Amino acid sequence: MAHMIERHRHIIDFTLATLLRRKGKNGGLLLVYTLIIFVLASVLFFTEAIRREAMLVLQESPEIIVQRTQAGRYQTVPMSWCAGIGSINGVGSAQPRLWGYHYDRTRLANYTFMVPAQDPPGAGHVDLGGAVARMLGAATGDTVAFQGHDGAPRAFTVRKVLEQESQLLTADLVLISEQDYRLFSGVPADQATDLVLQVRNPREYATIVEKITRMHHDARPILRSEILRTYDAVFSWRSGLMLVIFSAATLAFLIFAWDKATGLSAEERAEIGILKAVGWDTSDILLLKFWEGTAISLTAFLAGTILAYLHVFHTSASLFAPVLKGWSTLYPSFRLPPLLDFQQVVTLFILTVVPYTITTIVPSWRAATIDPDAVMR
Amino acid sequence: MAPRRSTMFLGTLAALLLGLAGMLLHARAEEQVARQALARNAARVRQLRLTDLCLCTEASYTRHPTLTDFATPFQDAPMSWEHFPTGAVIQPPPHLVTRHGTHD
Incomplete structure (x- = not known):
């Protein structure tokens, strides 16, 4: 056992000496490889944490929301719909919801004004979301306009x-009383933004939705399960920009692997030939190449994954913030809970370390099985 | 005498492995605390009857992707461009795509 460990250590010593002979090339390779894994792991950790948070908190979102559309755009809903929809069998209650957007021209920010169903602020008062308060520089008791x-x-x-x-x-909410909201937004007293339905039996959702659309052809009901599916789809790795980032990083990784797999440089082939000529076995050369691949890929994997964890859960994915911010000036300052999926870490390891190590060994194995004389020529 | 290169390499690897193990343990420990905060946030969702996360605030269809329609991203005309960058990140909700034509 001790002999085997010592043999491996000698081979590692030799491998590191070989790698250090081409410091610039291998250092650059390690840096870019770490960066690719950092990006991939950051995307994985971020999307999974957001997706799981959405799944957990939005389970309490309204069971059914009813909107009204006209010419493909949503419109306010007449309050008279409440009585009709509320009388459908299985519907516990149909309540109006009042909310809307407000664009602050001076600060170039969008706020969401909302009338809460429970504990609304009194007339002339508002509750501010954290980002709105930060932007307005307002605290409890201050006056905002x-x-x-x-x-x-x-x-x-x-x-x-x-x-x-x-x-x-x-973050962007401004909670306001119903009376103030109607005066502020101009929504008439007989209209609401949408309706919120309480349904006791989830098995009746489909029937209720059908009855609502038969009752009002311009109604658009949205189920809680659809809300959850939205976030599942938006933050799945197959969606939108996540796929673009993934594809770019995967492509960069494939170029690496391809470069390794397509062959060795003349210098590397000559090195293998010399090692064979001085008595190294094919298995020794394969071990050398295995450690060469492992030294780079394992170090890059571990460093990239740890850096991604720190980035996503300790700096709130600050590198992704400009992407999610777009042109807006209002952005929530949140700290994501580290809801890690261990399987993801394992998958990332299998998809990045294993192929690289294999692509390092295969061309060397081909060179190592040829006569040293032929390799050196 | 300088330490062997293999000693330095294996030491670095061991430190990184410890870092990875620490990361997983930290995530596990934080999860308990996080679940309590998530329960409070779920209560907030119930209280305010919220439907969406507040991630992107620049456009209504990325602020509330679950409630959006087909027309809003292309505000001015059917052939106009969608002009908000976050539209590239937040895709349309599946229910909007599957029900298109039925309710819109």
């Missing part, structure tokens, strides 16, 4: 700032 639909500024006293830990849900 927003320009209403008629162009007149309206002042409100801040009742409270919503808690930091809910920023991923409430």
